[in-house]
Amino acid sequence: MNPFLGRQASRTFARVVAASVLTVASAHLVQAQQPAATSQNSTTTRSAKKAELKKLEQNGYQPSATDQQYPQDVQNAEKKANGATGATQPPQGAQTTQ
Helix, strand or coil: CCCCCCHHHHHHHHHHHHHHHHHHHHHHHHHHHCCCHHHHHCCCCHHHHHHHHHHHHHCCCCCCCCCCCCCHHHHHHHHHHCCCCCCCCCCCCCCCCC
């Protein structure tokens, strides 16, 4: 029994390996060229988020990395910003049931 592949089998194997490498490489290139899904689906702009944060800060919210009252302080600021009606708006991008 011959321990080495025949010339024809060796060429076929090399073609299969080359085709596999090209397939994987092209898939990575296609994926790299597509924008992130979050940027495609997001309708909220950076300026809108900044305006929302400013409105909350004007109504008593003070963001902090060590905020012990989160999320209650944000909810209180939302209530105050919405006229203290007790009804808060759902966060933008949140799904609502109807």
